[in-house]
Amino acid sequence: MKVRYSYLPQQFAEIDDLMAEIRRFVATGDFTLGKPVAEFEARFAGLIGTRHAIGVGSGTDAIKLSLKALGVGHGDEVITAANTFIATVGAIAELGARPVFVDCDDTFCMDVGQVEAAITPRTRAIVPVHFTGYMTDMTRLAPIAEAHGLPIVEDACQAILASQQGRNAGTWGRAGAFSLHPLKNLNVWGDAGIIVTDDDELAHRLRLLRNHGMRNRDEIEILGCNSRLDSLQAVVGNWLIGSARAISDQRIANAEYFDRELSAIPQIRIPPRVPGMRLVYHLYIVFAEDRDGLLRHLLDQGIEAKVHYPIPLYRQDALKHLGYPDGAFPVTDRHTREIITFPTDQHISRAEQDFVVEQVRAYYERR
Numbered sequence: 255m256k257v258r259y260s261y262l263p264q265q266f267a268e269i270d271d272l273m274a275e276i277r278r279f280v281a282t283g284d285f286t287l288g289k290p291v292a293e294f295e296a297r298f299a300g301l302i303g304t305r306h307a308i309g310v311g312s313g314t315d316a317i318k319l320s321l322k323a324l325g326v327g328h329g330d331e332v333i334t335a336a337n338t339f340i341a342t343v344g345a346i347a348e349l350g351a352r353p354v355f356v357d358c359d360d361t362f363c364m365d366v367g368q369v370e371a372a373i374t375p376r377t378r379a380i381v382p383v384h385f386t387g388y389m390t391d392m393t394r395l396a397p398i399a400e401a402h403g404l405p406i407v408e409d410a411c412q413a414i415l416a417s418q419q420g421r422n423a424g425t426w427g428r429a430g431a432f433s434l435h436p437l438k439n440l441n442v443w444g445d446a447g448i449i450v451t452d453d454d455e456l457a458h459r460l461r462l463l464r465n466h467g468m469r470n471r472d473e474i475e476i477l478g479c480n481s482r483l484d485s486l487q488a489v490v491g492n493w494l495i496g497s498a499r500a501i502s503d504q505r506i507a508n509a510e511y512f513d514r515e516l517s518a519i520p521q522i523r524i525p526p527r528v529p530g531m532r533l534v535y536h537l538y539i540v541f542a543e544d545r546d547g548l549l550r551h552l553l554d555q556g557i558e559a560k561v562h563y564p565i566p567l568y569r570q571d572a573l574k575h576l577g578y579p580d581g582a583f584p585v586t587d588r589h590t591r592e593i594i595t596f597p598t599d600q601h602i603s604r605a606e607q608d609f610v611v612e613q614v615r616a617y618y619e620r621r
Contacts, residue, residue, distance in 0.1 A: 255609045259558035261601040262436055272493045279489050287465065288485035290492055295448070295483075297495050301415070302422050302430070304450040306457035309483025310464050313411040313433025316447035317345035319481060320407040320429040321379055323459045326351050330378040334409070335364040335390075336568060336583040338383040341433075342409050343567055346381070353576070355568055357583040360525050362539065363390040365585070369398055380406050384413035384423045386562070387439075387505075387534040392418055392426040399427075407431060411447075412536035414439045415502045419530050424450045429460075434491060439505065439536055440498045442487040504600035505535040508607065512598060515611045516540060521618045537562055538598035542614075544621065545594050551617040557610055560595040 266272075279290060291309050299307035310316050326332060328350030334342055336355035346353045354372050359365045362385040369380065380399050382390035390408075399406050406427030410416070413423040414432055424430020432438075434446035451457050459476070462468070467478030516522045521543040527533065539562065542548050552559040566586045568578040581587065596610055 255606065256556035257558060257597055257602070257606045257610055259560060259597050260437065261597070261599040264601040265441075272490065275489055275493060276486065279486065285485050287482055288488070290485050290488035291483050294488040294491045294495065297492065298432075298448055299450060301495065301498060302424050302450050304425055304430075305452045305454070306450065308449045308451075308457060308460045308464065309488065310447045310449060310460075311481040311483065312341075312445040313431060313435060313438075313447040314341040314345050315464075315481040316411070316431035316433070316449045317342060317381065317407060317409055318348050319460055319463050319479075320431055320449055320451075321346065321351070321381070322349055323456055323463055324379060324405050324407070324428060326378045329376065331374060331376040332379045332381055333369060333372050333377060334381040335383040335385065336566060337362065337563075337586040337589060338385060338409065338567065339563070340567060340570075340572075341411070342381060342383055343573065351378070352376075353573075355576075355578065355583060357585045358385070358589070359585060360541075361388045361528060362386045362525070362589070363388050364395075366391045366394040366398070369395065370402075373402055373404070377402070377404060380404050381409050382406065382427075383409040384411075384416055386537040386539055387413055387416055388528070389413060389416050389418045389423050389531055389533075392421075396426055405429075411435075411438065413534060414536075415499060415532070416534045417532040425452075428453055428456060434487070439501055439534055440491070440494060442490040442494075444484070444487055446483055446487045446491070448483065501600045502534040505538075505598055506533065508598045508600070508602060509533070509535040509538050511604070511607055512538060512540075512596065512611070515607070516614065519611075519615055519618060522614065535598050537595050539593050539595050541592045542594045543592075543618075545592055547621070548614065548617050549594060552610070552613055555613045557613060558597065559610075561590075561593060562595050564590055566590055 295307040408430040410423040411433035416423040463478040467476040523541040
């Protein structure tokens with residue numbers, strides 16, 4: 255049996271009704287910030303529970319434009335998680351700001367207890383990363399940010415419909431940034447992103463920034479860029495958004511099944527499942543003894559397991575100028591040696607999950 259990682263061929267196997275929507279859209283010629291974009295923005299804001307949603311070109315741009323709209327620029331510092339994907343840091347660096355890393359804990363999110371020690375007079379914002387579908391402990395982080403007068407931009411790119419204490423990811427800070435990349439829980443057919451906020455003034459500035467700073471066709475209010483959510487992608491988004499909650503519910507059910515089965519294997523450790531937090535499992539990650547050997551075995555058996563991510567950012571060539579010494583982030587380093595990701599999407603079958611469990615067990619029994 256093969257267990258694939260990408261579920262996209264299954265998700266888009268039957269799209270006759272979507273193609274009909276696209277044909278109707280093409281006939282309108284409404285290609286730039288068209289009606290489908292406004293419809294998707296309204297539906298996304300309703301899904302998350304904010305007054306505004308602003309569609310942009312990618313999840314990276316969602317972070318970058320949010321920070322820019324809040325005044326982050328050259329020479330400023332922005333605190334974020336050491337174990338995040340490069341997009342978070344790239345968004346900060348594009349503004350000329352310096353990323354300042356905080357180590358994570360075993361929920362894969364930043365250790366909030368280390369944040370205050372990272373704050374300096376040059377700190378201008380905090381970007382917690384709701385990594386893998388967990389959430390950073392916002393009940394602890396929000397008061398710290400408020401005490402220091404620092405805005406929070408939530409990197410919620412992997413956390414659509416995750417929540418803490420009943421409050422959705424993206425609604426705790428001044429802005430929340432989401433990705434609609436094809437492998438996200440709510441996805442489209444290319445790069446796309448969306449920003450949510452309850453701040454009317456910030457929403458206005460973001461709409462200007464994404465569209466060259468244009469107040470209208472003839473008047474330029476501020477200098478902006480071209481980062482508009484593509485209208486065609488919005489058509490795809492509108493086709494899928496009604497399924498967003500069902501998708502996350504199925505991922506949660508699949509993760510619970512894996513938790514139950516894998517927890518019986520002594521060499522596998524399940525991460526802490528935090529009370530009061532709704533995890534949406536963009537990634538299903540566990541800790542494994544002899545991770546590299548297990549990974550090789552699973553790949554040999556046709557199971558497309560992965561590691562997110564094998565080399566921490568602070569050790570990457572592109573970020574050596576930050577000057578962090580080896581061992582600066584011990585939990586992040588440990589994770590690179592121990593974590594493994596299994597497919598847990600809404601289309602995986604119980605038979606496929608059972609095969610994964612069977613092969614994990616077989617590897618350790620044989621070893």
